[in-house]
Amino acid sequence: MQQQSNVTNGQNQNSILVLLLNWIIILGVYLLIRIVFIVLGFHLYTPLLGGLLAIIPYLLGTIYLWKSCNQYKIWFYVLAILLPSIVEKITLYLFGSFLYNLSPTNIVEVMETIGNNMPYVNFIKSQSAQYLINISFFNWTYIICSIVFSLACVLFLVRRKK
Secondary structure: HHHHHHHHHHHHHHHHHHHHHHHHHHHHHHHHHHHHHHHHOOOOOHHHHHHHHHHHHHHHHHHHHHOOOOOOOEEEEHHHHHHHHHHHHHHHHHHHHHHHOOOOOOHHHHHHHHHHOOOOOOOOOHHHHHHHEEEEEEOOHHHHHHHHHHHHHHHHHEEEEE
């Protein structure tokens, strides 16, 4: 009985480790893409930035889970892929409402202001800093495409494990 409990404990710890490592991969790739765009001067080309940020981090997270995981349930894949995607959208939205000094409850105004790439009124007022912290890629298309792609990754992992 004790040995079975130890095996279950080891599997839980392994699951948590795989989950945390996957989140670190997603965050690291996301930040790497942002840094590469800033360094190479592509940060003004927001459609490409948005497309890569919506797909590449979650694709690499999915590949990691595909190569390293044993049989897991759907909730594990939702936590590993879909949760970071949703947290990212909420973070960008709240950061945008802060930068433009808008109420987070006014969703339409915040999304329009972010999409129009208006000058920041809070925190950073320098025009050059606005190019470095460019969130104008964040729009409804980005949100929907990113979440749909994350769901497709989760479904791929669930189907592959059956």
